[in-house]
């Protein structure tokens with residue numbers, strides 16, 4: 001139980017310390033390593049380190065305040081211009097988001113997933129602020145950085161929710 005799948009937790013408090021570029025790049029690579037329907041890989045990642053921009057982003061959801069204090073925020077977005085692939089966009093971007101969170105834990109950093117899509121008011125605020133085209137939908141925002149809080153295991157396994165061969 002000591003791999004990052006079990007240890008990863010939402011970390012919402014960050015130290016005022018930059019994240020090394022090589023760590024950040026591995027985190028972004030992990031996101032793009034995710035499975036996607038038809039292997040379509042239609043994700044786009046907006047990395048926000050600028051303080052003013054993070055502050056603005058932190059106000060675009062009532063639950064995103066920590067973005068102002070994190071050294072890095074990643075907006076995970078999807079290109080929904082292909083109607084057929086669009087139907088899988090939430091699954092694809094969830095896989096991408098989770099991969100990013102797992103690599104953040106692997107790098108001994110802390111991170112937190114913030115939901116934006118399908119709240120279209122929040123989605124539109126990001127699109128307008130960053131001049132993002134309509135078909136590129138911001139899906140989630142991830143705050144990340146060094147933290148004094150630790151990724152640590154909590155047991156959530158519930159055998160009552162597992163069904164073998166019949167429900």
Ligand SMILES: Cc1cc2nc3c(=O)[nH]c(=O)nc-3n(C[C@H](O)[C@H](O)[C@H](O)COP(=O)(O)O)c2cc1C
Nearest residue numbers: 008009010011012061062063064112113114115116
């Ligand atoms: C779709 C989704 C949206 C979330 N949105 C937020 C959010 O806006 N703000 C926040 O602080 N945490 C958010 N979280 C994190 C959850 O609160 C967290 O994963 C949950 O409480 C379990 O805790 P853990 O991540 O430490 O295991 C979100 C998680 C998911 C999967």
